Amino acid sequence: MISKKTKYALKAVLFLVDKYSTRAPVLIAEIAEKERIPKKFLESILLELKKGGILQSRKGKGGGYLLAKYPTEITFGEVIRIFEDPFALLPCLNEGPYVKCEDCKKGNTCGIRMVMQELYNATSSILNVTTFQEVHDRMQSVQQEVMYFI
Numbered sequence: 001m002i003s004k005k006t007k008y009a010l011k012a013v014l015f016l017v018d019k020y021s022t023r024a025p026v027l028i029a030e031i032a033e034k035e036r037i038p039k040k041f042l043e044s045i046l047l048e049l050k051k052g053g054i055l056q057s058r059k060g061k062g063g064g065y066l067l068a069k070y071p072t073e074i075t076f077g078e079v080i081r082i083f084e085d086p087f088a089l090l091p092c093l094n095e096g097p098y099v100k101c102e103d104c105k106k107g108n109t110c111g112i113r114m115v116m117q118e119l120y121n122a123t124s125s126i127l128n129v130t131t132f133q134e135v136h137d138r139m140q141s142v143q144q145e146v147m148y149f150i
Contacts, residue, residue: 006083009045011035013054013079017071017136025057025064045083052082071136077127087124089116 012031019026028046032039046065049055056068067074081087091099092113104110 002080002084005041005045006080008035008037008042009049009079009083010076011037012042012045013049013067013074013132014136014139016055016065016067017132020067020071023066025062025066027064031065048082049079052079054079054082071133072131074132075128076130076132076135077124080127088120093117093120 012035015031015035016026028039028042031037031046032042037045046055046057050057050065050068053068054074055065057063057065088094090101090113092101092104092107092110093116100107101110101113104113106113
């Protein structure tokens with residue numbers, strides 16, 4: 001499960017993708033209000049996204065936050081890894097040096113690890129190729145569909 005902080009980060013980036021065509025910075029207050037994110041919490045999230053290379057900011061009149069890259073170049077996995085590091089479900093699956101689970105006696109032959117590795121690989125492959133532009137486009141197409149109920 002992702003943290004509330006990560007979910008808010010994803011919402012904020014999606015909001016900025018929606019505003020991307022204007023190329024104008026967006027105020028923290030606007031994002032906070034429209035996405036119902038506490039402003040103080042959002043400030044720290046946006047700073048982390050900036051540090052992670054996802055956003056840039058402008059100061060002064062007409063300032064605010066905007067995307068540092070094209071929406072087609074930012075993936076969900078990239079944003080999630082800023083806040084959920086490590087993202088793996090078990091310590092033995094984390095990127096970097098192998099860390100055995102505290103109570104594990106089997107290591108690489110552990111059946112739980114094998115299944116969780118498959119889950120991690122499948123999830124990562126989706127998150128690492130799904131761009132914010134794709135998700136934005138999906139959202140737009142759903143909003144444009146007309147639904148009739150009888």
